[in-house]
Amino acid sequence: MENYAVYVPRLVKKEDNFAPGHRACIGCGEALAMRQAFKALDNNVIVVNATGCMEIFASQFPLTSWQLPWIHTLFENAAAVASGVEAGYKAMKRKGVPLPENTKIVAIGGDGATSDIGLQAISGAMERGHDFTYICFDNEAYMNTGNQRSSATPFGAMTTTSPMGKKSFGQFSWKKNMPEIAVAHNIPYVATATHGYPFDLMAKVRKAVDTPGPAYVHILAVCPTGWGSATDTVIRQSRLAVQTGIFPLYEVENGVYKMSIDLPKLRPVTDYLKIQRRFRHLSDDIIAQIQARVKLEYQKILEKADVTKRAKGKSKTGPRKAPAR
Amino acid sequence: MATRVGVEVSIALADAVKLANPDVIAAYPITPQTHIVEHLAELVANGELDAEYIPVESEHSAMSACLGSSATGARTFTATASQGLALMNEVVYVAAPMRLPIVMAVANRALSAPLSIWCDHSDMMSVRDTGWIQIIAENGQQCVDNIICAFRIGEDKRVLLPVMVHLDGFNLTHVIEPIELPEQSEVDKFLPPCKFPLPLNPDKPVAMGDFAPPIIFTETKWAQEMNIRSSKKVILEIWNKYYKAFGRKYSPVEKYHSDGAKVVLMTMGAIGETASVAIDEMVAEGQSVGQIRLRLWRPFPFEELRESVKDADVLIVLDRAISYGGPGGPLASEVKAAFYDQVKKPKIISFVGGLGGRDITVAGFKDIVKKGIEIAKSGSKKEYEIYGVRE
Numbered sequence: 001m002e003n004y005a006v007y008v009p010r011l012v013k014k015e016d017n018f019a020p021g022h023r024a025c026i027g028c029g030e031a032l033a034m035r036q037a038f039k040a041l042d043n044n045v046i047v048v049n050a051t052g053c054m055e056i057f058a059s060q061f062p063l064t065s066w067q068l069p070w071i072h073t074l075f076e077n078a079a080a081v082a083s084g085v086e087a088g089y090k091a092m093k094r095k096g097v098p099l100p101e102n103t104k105i106v107a108i109g110g111d112g113a114t115s116d117i118g119l120q121a122i123s124g125a126m127e128r129g130h131d132f133t134y135i136c137f138d139n140e141a142y143m144n145t146g147n148q149r150s151s152a153t154p155f156g157a158m159t160t161t162s163p164m165g166k167k168s169f170g171q172f173s174w175k176k177n178m179p180e181i182a183v184a185h186n187i188p189y190v191a192t193a194t195h196g197y198p199f200d201l202m203a204k205v206r207k208a209v210d211t212p213g214p215a216y217v218h219i220l221a222v223c224p225t226g227w228g229s230a231t232d233t234v235i236r237q238s239r240l241a242v243q244t245g246i247f248p249l250y251e252v253e254n255g256v257y258k259m260s261i262d263l264p265k266l267r268p269v270t271d272y273l274k275i276q277r278r279f280r281h282l283s284d285d286i287i288a289q290i291q292a293r294v295k296l297e298y299q300k301i302l303e304k305a306d307v308t309k310r311a312k313g314k315s316k317t318g319p320r321k322a323p324a325r
Numbered sequence: 326m327a328t329r330v331g332v333e334v335s336i337a338l339a340d341a342v343k344l345a346n347p348d349v350i351a352a353y354p355i356t357p358q359t360h361i362v363e364h365l366a367e368l369v370a371n372g373e374l375d376a377e378y379i380p381v382e383s384e385h386s387a388m389s390a391c392l393g394s395s396a397t398g399a400r401t402f403t404a405t406a407s408q409g410l411a412l413m414n415e416v417v418y419v420a421a422p423m424r425l426p427i428v429m430a431v432a433n434r435a436l437s438a439p440l441s442i443w444c445d446h447s448d449m450m451s452v453r454d455t456g457w458i459q460i461i462a463e464n465g466q467q468c469v470d471n472i473i474c475a476f477r478i479g480e481d482k483r484v485l486l487p488v489m490v491h492l493d494g495f496n497l498t499h500v501i502e503p504i505e506l507p508e509q510s511e512v513d514k515f516l517p518p519c520k521f522p523l524p525l526n527p528d529k530p531v532a533m534g535d536f537a538p539p540i541i542f543t544e545t546k547w548a549q550e551m552n553i554r555s556s557k558k559v560i561l562e563i564w565n566k567y568y569k570a571f572g573r574k575y576s577p578v579e580k581y582h583s584d585g586a587k588v589v590l591m592t593m594g595a596i597g598e599t600a601s602v603a604i605d606e607m608v609a610e611g612q613s614v615g616q617i618r619l620r621l622w623r624p625f626p627f628e629e630l631r632e633s634v635k636d637a638d639v640l641i642v643l644d645r646a647i648s649y650g651g652p653g654g655p656l657a658s659e660v661k662a663a664f665y666d667q668v669k670k671p672k673i674i675s676f677v678g679g680l681g682g683r684d685i686t687v688a689g690f691k692d693i694v695k696k697g698i699e700i701a702k703s704g705s706k707k708e709y710e711i712y713g714v715r716e
Contacts, residue, residue, distance in 0.1 A: 046525045048393065049534075061535040069525040071396050072534035073419045077389035080381065084351060084393025084401075085525060087377035091348035092399050095375060100528050121389065124382030 012039050012202065015067075022065040023057040027231025029222030029238060030054060030137045033195040034108070037135060037219070040202035041209055043068065044102050046085055050078035050109030050118060053144045054137060076117035079125035079134055082107040086130045104209050105131070111138040111152035115176045126185040126214045133208045133215040136178060139223035147226040151176040154246070155293070156286050157278040159226075164281040174293065182216035183252050189215040191251035191260075195222070196238025200260055204251060220247045228277020240272040245298035250305065257305040269294055329505040334465035334497045335360030337504045338430055338490075341472040343374045344512040345428075348399035348519075351379040351390035355409040356442045357494035358432040362404055384409035388416035388427075395425035395487075396533055398524035400476065403427065406494055407434035407448045414451065420487040421456030422549050423534060426479030426521070427487040429457075430472065433594065433645075434494040435681040443682020444494040446594065446645040449622070450655045456549055458488040458556060459622040463597050465502035467620075468492050470573055473512055478563050480519050484556045491622070493595040495682065507571055515570050557624045577626030578633045579618045582608055586615030589637040589671070590694055593619045593656055594645065596679055603690035614694060619656070627663045640671040641697035644709075645679045653677055653709030672701045678712030689713065 017038040024031035030053060038045075049055045049072040058065040059072060073081055086105050093099055107125075109118055114136040122134055141159045142148040149162040149171055158170040182190045189211040193201035201219065208215035220241055222234045229237060241247035244267045249260035269291050273279040282290075332340075339361045342350070350369070352362040368374035377394075381387045387403050395401040405413065410431060420427050433449055435441040449459065458478060462468040468490065475488040492498060507515075523531045537545055557577070564575040581601055583589050592600045597618040604616045617633050619626075634640050644654025652658040657675035664670040674697040679685050685693070693712055700710065 044527045046397075046527065056536050059532060059535045061537045061541050064532040064535065066532055067530060069527055069530040070532045071393070071525055072536075073389065073392050073423070074415060077386060077392075077416065080386035080389035081393035081396075083379055083381070083386070084349060084390035084395070085397055086393075087349045087351070087379050087390065088394035088397035088399030088401070091375070091377040092397065095348065097398075100526065103527055120382060121386050124386055127382075128379065 011199065017041065017043065017045070017067045018058070019065045019067055021063070023060065024053070025225045027224040027234045029195050029224070029234050030139055031057070032234070033137055033201065033219045033221045036195055036198045036201050037205045038068070040206045041104070041106070044100060045104045045106050045209070047071070048078045048082040048085060048105065048107040050107070050113035051075040052110035052113055053139070054108060054110065056144055075113055077121050078107040078109045078113060078118060079122040082132045082134070083125045083128065083130045086132050104133070106209060107132060107134045109134070109136060110144070111136060111140060112142045112150040114138070115152045115178045116150050123185065126182065126187050126216070129213055131212055131214070133205075133217065135205065135217045135219060137219050137221045138178075139221045139226060140175075141223075141226050143223050143226045152178065155290060156282050158281060159278070169283070169286050170278070170281065179216070179218045179252075182218070185214070186255070187214040187216060188212070188254050189251070192218045192220070192247065192249055194220040194238045194242060194247060194249070196235050196242065197249065197261070200249060226278070228280075229275055233275055237272065237275060240267065243267045244269045244272045245294045246272055248298055248301050250301055257301065259302065259305045266295070266298065327505045327507050327511070329503050331501050332465070332504050333360065333499065333501050334468055334492065334504070335499065336364050337465050337506060338468045338472055338492070339364035339368070340506055341469040342402050343368050344507060344509055345400065345473055345476045345516055347376050347402045349377045349379065349391070349394035349401045350403065351381050351387045351394065351401070352403050353381050353384045353387045353405070353409060355384070355406050357434060357498045358404045358406040358409070358430065360498060361430055361432070384413040385416055388413040388420070391427045392416065392419060392423065392425055395420070395427045395521070396423070396525050398519060398521035400480075400519040401427045402429070404430040404432065406432040407436055410448045411436060411451060417452050417455045417457065421553070422545060424485040425487060426485055426519070428472065428475045428479060429487065429489050430468070431489050431491045432494040432498045433491055441681035442494070444496050444645070445680045445682070447647070449489070449491050450646045450648075452489070453623065453655065456486070456553055457623065458486055458553065458560065459491060460488065461491045461593050461620055461622055462497065463595055463618060465497065465500070465504045466573065467575075468497065469504055469506060470567060470571065470575065473507070473516060474563055474567050474575070476519075477516050478556070478560050480521070481559050481563070482522065484552070484559050486553060486556060491594070496595040511570065515567065553624050557621070557626065560621065575620055576629065577619070577621035578629040579620055580633050581616040581618065583615030583617050583633055583637070585613070585636050587613040587637060588615070588639045588641065588694060588698055589634050590614065590616045590690070591619065591640060591642045591656070591660065592616065593622070596643070596645070596685060599685065599687060600643075600690045603687045603694070606687065607691060607694065625659055625663070630660065630663050631667065634671055635669075637671040639674060639698060639701040641674045641676060641694060643679070643693065644675065644677045647677055647680070657709060674700050675709035676712050677709055683713065685712065
């Protein structure tokens with residue numbers, strides 16, 4: 001965009017609640033996504049952070065990148081801590097303790113904290129209907145400890161605990177579908193986003209936080225260090241993940257699916273795979289399997305979006321309401 | 326004026342929590358603690374207690390929710406036991422260094438395996454080094470009084486630490502005792518509202534739980550240690566204030582016929598009341614025996630302990646837990662450490678008994694004292710005696 005500096009201030013605020021000066025790796029997609037997410041929000045937010053890259057690189061005592069009230073306790077419990085923060089505010093407000101109005105609670109965690117070790121706490125907090133937003137910054141492995149596989153690591157990807165070898169082609173399982181797990185909790189808002197589409201990401205985070213009840217945003221964050229890719233291709237990789245159909249952008253509002261981007265034709269997955277070292281070893285056969293799976297999964301989402309679109313048109317009762325809480 | 330009524334200890338404890346007017350209760354069911362949180366859920370459901378009750382999906386999340394709630398400045402309570410305490414162990418460690426004044430009732434129960442729902446102290450020993458203040462109640466009244474005191478102790482600006490109140494599972498939780506529940510107005514006078522100094526608040530952002538590099542880690546740990554050590558003074562002060570307000574006195578080491586006694590039996594928890602009956606009988610028989618009961622496990626009351634057995638030649642310590650492959654009973658090792666460098670000290674004899682709900686009767690305690698005296702005379706090479714075991 002020409003005259004970017006002139007136009008952008010109209011679209012996003014200048015202040016950063018996640019400030020620069022942190023210790024993230026060069027080209028970190030997660031730090032970028034986090035900056036975008038918190039640019040979308042006001043100052044009325046309490047952040048609950050799970051252990052992981054984002055916590056380590058932004059909060060080394062005595063420094064912090066956070067301009068918001070922020071709490072980190074453990075790896076797997078961010079959603080449970082957020083439940084407590086929400087309950088504490090709710091009870092104290094009801095009892096007349098002077099507290100700021102309209103305080104929002106945002107819990108953040110990586111893919112390990114979300115789809116592996118913290119899944120139970122997230123499920124519990126969603127099921128109980130706390131008014132909070134959980135954002136997963138998914139860089140597809142345990143990057144903070146040095147690139148070990150998680151259940152969010154894509155099929156075939158090489159990590160330090162899913163290495164390529166004579167008897168292994170890398171990650172042996174398909175990526176766990178966290179957004180669908182969130183949808184299965186019947187929460188009012190679920191969305192996927194990635195930092196290559198910043199305005200989409202910001203709009204979704206804003207919407208999630210403004211939604212009463214639990215909301216879940218799953219953000220794909222490119223990790224050049226772990227993925228073995230050039231730091232100047234971080235935005236491109238994020239967009240390719242979407243354009244190949246590997247990471248579809250959509251939202252699910254009160255059970256209604258909606259695609260966020262219209263892609264008449266998906267690009268071949270190789271466009272995305274070939275620029276990352278973690279996929280370099282893959283045989284044509286494995287790539288063909290990935291291509292088939294991506295097509296199938298993408299089709300499933302398209303159908304859900306289509307079905308719910310039609311159902312919405314016919315429905316007399318309208319979409320489900322958020323649980324009263 | 327408060328009246329004394331017969332009530333189940335768990336219910337009375339929950340009523341004491343209600344009197345403290347907590348904002349958030351996060352809990353998960355586990356025997357023998359469940360009656361406490363069931364009653365609290367009922368009080369909230371009936372509108373008798375204005376609090377958020379979070380029925381969490383595990384004890385790990387129970388304590389995690391407590392961290393979050395306490396960090397907002399809300400008065401926070403939970404209760405657990407045994408496996409629940411073990412599951413939340415990781416989170417229990419976080420509360421003290423983050424200075425979050427959560428109050429937790431622990432209905433002491435054995436740890437698996439083999440599975441046992443009955444009382445011993447292995448669960449409370451597993452959290453010994455978590456930095457919490459640990460108070461041990463011996464009967465229902467002490468549970469009620471110490472729950473109320475726990476909130477005031479933990480939330481005191483000089484302390485700001487989480488507090489556990491231990492009560493023996495079944496031996497206390499499920500028995501009906503005559504208990505005097507204070508009036509709400511009296512408790513309101515004694516317990517000021519919770520004023521957490523640096524809560525999570527968008528108007529004044531704070532960062533809690535930063536990552537500490539080696540250059541600062543030791544200092545944070547030393548600050549934590551100084552903090553709990555200096556809390557004893559405040560605990561004594563608050564117990565004293567409670568005595569003035571409610572007429573019931575608490576001290577870290579409670580003495581029973583121990584002044585001047587040559588042989589002293591040391592107990593912790595509900596079993597101490599049975600031991601007292603044995604002591605009564607032995608005193609009546611003309612023996613020079615007494616008893617001390619520990620009320621405060623952390624911070625450990627070294628001075629009070631030494632003072633309380635200054636006349637004794639033999640100190641028999643009864644543990645309801647084992648440190649496997651180690652010195653035996655955790656309480657006895659603590660006591661031995663307290664006397665190691667003392668010039669005048671009693672001979673310390675360690676017994677382990679009452680594991681997994683095994684009862685020790687009045688006759689049993691007399692037997693323990695008799696055996697203890699014999700061992701003290703003859704000298705034993707064994708680290709400890711396990712009482713009543715079929716070998």
